[in-house]
Amino acid sequence: MFIVIIGCGKVGVNTARSLLNMGHEVIVIEQRKSRYDLLLEELGDCLMFGDGTEIWVLEKAGIGRADLVVAVTGDDEDNIIISQIAKLKYAAPKVVARVNNPFNQPTFDLLGIDATICAAANMLRLIMHELPAHKFVPLLTLKRENIELVELEVGETSPLANQRIEDITLPDGVLLSAILRDGKALLPAHAGEILPGDYVICLLEPGRETELIRTFLPEESPEAIQAEGEIDVHSGE
């Protein structure tokens, strides 16, 4: 594959290294001269100096034949513009953009940039997962593919607690993938039954969370529980 990466900070350079090791053809564009000079020896012809939001720079990098465009600068407006140029002008088959400030996630969504990565939001999810008591954590969301991986607690009063796995029925669009018991994951076929205090990991279609939470945590408010797992984008930075 031919991959154009815009932004050669820590994220960009490590992405470039991994993709190069995998045998892909890579060009990284960096606009800070000092950063460019620092990495030139290592990356050689794979590194290009310039403003990756300028069309002529992207064209010189070969964006027209890119299989994947990765916009990982430290500036969210720049990442949005790069993604839009790649889609509007070059019909790039795949575009991935970095969201630096989680408060800008709704703007990426609004402008149709569907494959985004937000380090701050992902870190929050993994930190929630490490908390001794947590009820619901969205572990991974693949928006364009329309699938999510979530973790949730089996409440004492859950109608599914103490039921054998083969006897339970989950809401449509939800697949029980694993049971976490005493910190270890069990495949559903090996867990036997679901116990209160277990955590279940489910694959689901986005939008099924509310039904799923009602099933496992009937005494909780699904809206309040879901809000806990996301950065609140409405309460200032």
Next chain:
Amino acid sequence: MGSSLARQLVDEGYDVCVIDESPEALTLLGDDFPGQFVIGQAIDWETLNEARVREADAYVTTTDGDNTNIVSAQLVREHFGVPCCVARVFDPLRADLFEQTGIRTVCPTKDARALLHEAIGSCKLGG
């Protein structure tokens, strides 16, 4: 650019709100500026709410960043439903491309080029 445009519009009788990330920008507008002034960033939803852009008939972005202007104008058009959103974009290529997204762009570079061309044409040149 933003402050002089705001003052002109106020003089023409329009109801104007200016957004700037720096409080000092208010001094450019003058002590007697009758419009509103909101401190914040052009792509911050809270700031845009505070400036009540949803009620605006027109929205203009003139920050010194082309990309900020384009993203902000699209955001205001798509989310806040303002029909007339205009972005100042110095780069002619981006100015042309982003007209496709429904915003209007004004490119000082293109305008200056046209004016310079016209000025040369109006000179009485030999040959």
